[in-house]
Amino acid sequence: MVKQSAPDTARRSEKSRRAIYDAALALVGEVGYPKTTIEGIAARAGVGKQTIYRWWSSKADVLLEAFLDLSGQAGEGREQYVIPDTGDLAADLKGVLRATVDELRDPRFETPSRALAAEGLVNEELGREFVAKLLEPSLQLYVQRLRSAQDAGAVRPDIDPRIALELFVSPLAQRWLQHTGPISYAYTDTLVDYALYGLAPR
Known part of the structure; x- marks a missing residue:
């Protein structure tokens, strides 16, 4: 019996x-971040509030971890990617x-992502x-x-990679958040071409 209790407990915990992940993401998508509560998450997940507080200190922590898990970036997977x-x-x-376009267009990701991103604009701590x-x-x-491209001579050595990445990441995020146009493979391919090759004639 002793040998069986540990795995059973682990399975119940998982x-x-x-x-809890599913409940948190569903609620924030349905009612928004401000109206999502630990009590609501617990009730929807079928667990006690204390179960949630044993693992997380706030609803923000729950939602962010659930979001990381949804994105396939939690734990070791995120570190190794x-x-x-x-x-x-x-x-x-x-x-x-x-791949980012696919994720942004996935309703499972899009709904809670928009809710969290919108709240992050007005809630400085969550942001x-x-x-x-x-x-x-x-x-x-x-x-x-x-940086590896710089080492290979494919990018100028004086370029700041942290600024350079914004040339293609930021326009995609803005278009997606503000609905200023469709997001597609063709769009992101074009962003990369413009960022790497510029606008001047070649």
Whole structure:
């Protein structure tokens, strides 16, 4: 009996954690961040409030971790992920941006993402958490890929990768957040071409 209790407990814990993730993301999409509460998440997940507070200190922590998990970037997976380096910078950037387009157009991701992004604009603390825990780790992947391109001579050595990545990441984010136009593979491919090759005749 002793040998069985640990795995059973682990399975119950993982099942509860998954239910909490799903409940948090569903609620923030349905009612928005301000109206999402720990009580509401607990009730929807079928767990007690104390179960949530045992693992997280606030609803922001719950939502951000659920969001990271949804993005496939939680834990070891996020640490190990890198943008591929095939030696073709344009192709590598286009590939990862196409994957981003797929994610942004996925309703499971889009609804809670918009809710959190919108709240982050008016809730300074949540905005900082959103940037630190979700956005910045992803941006650092672009920094690493651009630095490897600099080492290979494909990007000027004087370029600041952290600024350069904004040439293609920021327009995509703005278009998606503000609904200023469709997001597509063709759009992100064009962003990469403009960013890498400029606007002047070649």
